[in-house]
Amino acid sequence: MRASAEDDGQDHAAPPSGGRTGRRGPRPAGSVTISGVAAAAGVSRATVSRVMNGSTSVHPELAARVRAAAERLDYAPSVAARRLALGRTGTIALVVPDLANPLFQSVLRGLSQAAGKAGRQLLVAESNEDPEEEVVLAIEARRNSDGLVLASPRAPDERLRALSDRLAPFVLVYRQVPGLEAPSLSIDNAAAIGEIVAHLTGSGHRRLAYLAGPPGSAGNAERLAALRAAPGLDLTVLPCGSMFDDGYAAAGAVVRSGASAVVGFNDMVASGVLTGLRELEVEVPGDVSVTGFDDIPFARYTTPPLTTVSIPKSELGAQAWERLWALMNGESGGYNVRFQPRLLVRGSTGPARS
Amino acid sequence: MRASAEDDGQDHAAPPSGGRTGRRGPRPAGSVTISGVAAAAGVSRATVSRVMNGSTSVHPELAARVRAAAERLDYAPSVAARRLALGRTGTIALVVPDLANPLFQSVLRGLSQAAGKAGRQLLVAESNEDPEEEVVLAIEARRNSDGLVLASPRAPDERLRALSDRLAPFVLVYRQVPGLEAPSLSIDNAAAIGEIVAHLTGSGHRRLAYLAGPPGSAGNAERLAALRAAPGLDLTVLPCGSMFDDGYAAAGAVVRSGASAVVGFNDMVASGVLTGLRELEVEVPGDVSVTGFDDIPFARYTTPPLTTVSIPKSELGAQAWERLWALMNGESGGYNVRFQPRLLVRGSTGPARS
DNA sequence: AGGCGGTGAGTAACCAGTTTCTAACACCGC
DNA sequence: GCGGTGTTAGAAACTGGTTACTCACCGCCT
DSSP states (O other): OOOOSSOOOOOOSOOOOSOSSOOOSOOOTTOOOHHHHHHHHTSOHHHHHHHHTTOSOSOHHHHHHHHHHHHHHTOOOOHHHHHHHHSOOSEEEEEESOTTSHHHHHHHHHHHHHHHHTTOEEEEEEOTTOHHHHHHHHHHHHHTSSEEEEOOSSSOHHHHHHHHHHHOSEEEESOOOTTOOSOEEEEOHHHHHHHHHHHHHHTTOOEEEEEEOOTTOHHHHHHHHHHHHSTTOEEEEEEOOSSHHHHHHTHHHHHHHTOSEEEESSHHHHHHHHHHHHHTTOOTTTTOEEEOSBOOGGGGGSSSOOBEEEOOHHHHHHHHHHHHHHHHTTSOOOSEEEEOOEEEOOTTOOOOOO | OOOOSSOOOOOOSOOOOSOSSOOOSOOOTTOOOHHHHHHHHTSOHHHHHHHHTTOSOSOHHHHHHHHHHHHHHTOOOOHHHHHHHHSOOSEEEEEESOTTSHHHHHHHHHHHHHHHHTTOEEEEEEOTTOHHHHHHHHHHHHHTSSEEEEOOSSSOHHHHHHHHHHHOSEEEESOOOTTOOSOEEEEOHHHHHHHHHHHHHHTTOOEEEEEEOOTTOHHHHHHHHHHHHSTTOEEEEEEOOSSHHHHHHTHHHHHHHTOSEEEESSHHHHHHHHHHHHHTTOOTTTTOEEEOSBOOGGGGGSSSOOBEEEOOHHHHHHHHHHHHHHHHTTSOOOSEEEEOOEEEOOTTOOOOOO
16 A cells, blocks of 8 residues: 655664663753753842843843843743643643544634634544543543643533543533533534534425434434423434444435435535435435535535534634633633524525425 | 634633632542542552552552542542652653644654554643744753654754753654754655656756755755756756645746756645646646645645655554653664655656647 | 842752662672 | 572652742942
8 A cells, every 4th residue: 555665763672772862861862951041141030030031120131141141051841840830731732532523623723713812732542433432531631731721511410510620720622511601612512403404494394304413412312302301303214323423324324214305414424415315316305405504624625515504613612612711710611601503505405396 | 713602701801809719729629639549548658659550569458449449539630749659751842843744744643653552641842843943842841841843944953952951751753853862754855856856857947946845944945955966957946835725826937947847846836836737728637747746734735636746644653652662761863864755656647748 | 327128039949750870788609 | 507699669860940048249328
């Protein structure tokens, strides 16, 4: 599959060669410490520290001398030492179930931008959809940072409540847990489904098929509940998943269900089913209408372009930062915010046949 | 756009309320330190440290007592203190130009998986395509980690060479810099273009249009050079970009160029142009053939499915970890590896008309 | 002239671990 | 009974910063 041309150095199991820069303790090479600068400038370590942190109570001339010395020696303060002394890391953490999911990618982006702008580093961890792992990772990530943004659609409410003080300050996204004091940013799934259903029934659709998301997903549960609650619908629920291939594989089941409209758990399964249906020579939206969820960038480039609900994904990341920042400053950070999705009618839905 | 229902607590500019847990220095709440455990177990800090790190030279019974005390007090060693004492962070960093790009997302994923498996944290930074920013971020990220994976398609060779010792150990991805001792993982763009051209000319295409990627991108330059080097081609280069919309917008220019086949810089512009062409009622592949690059997950779900070259994207992340790990252990890490892409012929290419 | 307030810089005590060095003790052979 | 050896565990010295406290010095006011 891949030919590695010039590659060579492969796994010298253990290279006990003596060339390891003198194995004596933790030495980040010959980097200068604050003491070095202090000595070079002929002042105390305290003064160097003050200068480096822009304290005003240092004589300008002395400050200049210190800065010159620091410059000359190419001094950069040890991050580790600062962390220890200050008790903060300058880092925030994001834990998500799956980095392949465009939803979480958007949050990652929004957060990365916002945190970057504020000069904070971002730690990212991925749990592979394992709720237990998620919680463990969250704790671990939190210990390496000053605050946490947690997307954990699967972990039980109870568990999150129990761990909440170990995780604080933190913000929950795509999820809301009753009785948790952490702010949460979530999507109003019921409202979104309401809009989709209104749109479809308005075009005469009664028999709907729902391509269900992963079992255990909080978002899926809410969407399903909202569909079930909608009156006058003949609903078939088809187990599906969250990826392209899941949707693609469900095309046959959709046809067999006899539904005139398909509500996809998300845009990916909707795109998948679009392709699957075309291969079965089912016309969209002529024979069957299809809707998605999320409005991923790709949704407008499917054939036909996907009718879906748009959620402010990267806004979520930016907002998460906002809240977290407030929390880290001892402010309130607000409580629960539900974002209202917006229906985007594109080419994949049309009037019901007959 | 979004109505925040239950939100309230908004920007109390400064909350000098007295409830801040006693403002006296860096206090991570009332967490126990190693001294607390030592006292509780009636041993010295050194012994607790030894037990926590699994040193064998502690009497089993004593070790058990220490562990019990640690357990009871819910002790977790301070990450910051360990970092300082050990001189390593347990973290690796990834710097990419753009987290919205599927290519970098895949690397992120592969790296995240591999690093996670090895119990390492992952720091992520994004430069927004600004080469100078990229370099600064890389240095900053590196100072907070033990090693770096750098995707920097734009930064000048010279600059990277100059900074190389400040960044080491590090691995370069999607990029190769002559005279740099860091291992690099890159794509054999020339070979990939070769396969695409062979496929297209084999179907009778002579007049090609290339949808060029962002100017300054190393990958784009290589692909363009390879196209120019191919004999017997009538090539039109159309400035385009790297996103869906760029491709979509280029559809008109493609038609005007009179080309019978379009080579897209990547799958996104190819998908975009696919949609654009359909709207102009140009048949693909009947009138025009289209090829992409990268094989993003979406490529098989376009209409028609996109002919493209597949590159082992997440393999790149995993490999990057492998190399970096070797480097961090003082081993060689290998030199340059060029991955050979594989042509995937799908529905978007066909015989040239006439 | 003496007392006083304010300022700038140094001393030393932190932060919370790890690790070297050393002392105490048990066990062994002579 | 004594010296040699090996194992444990503690004391103390690190890691590299920050900062509370202290003190010397200066000008000002009475």
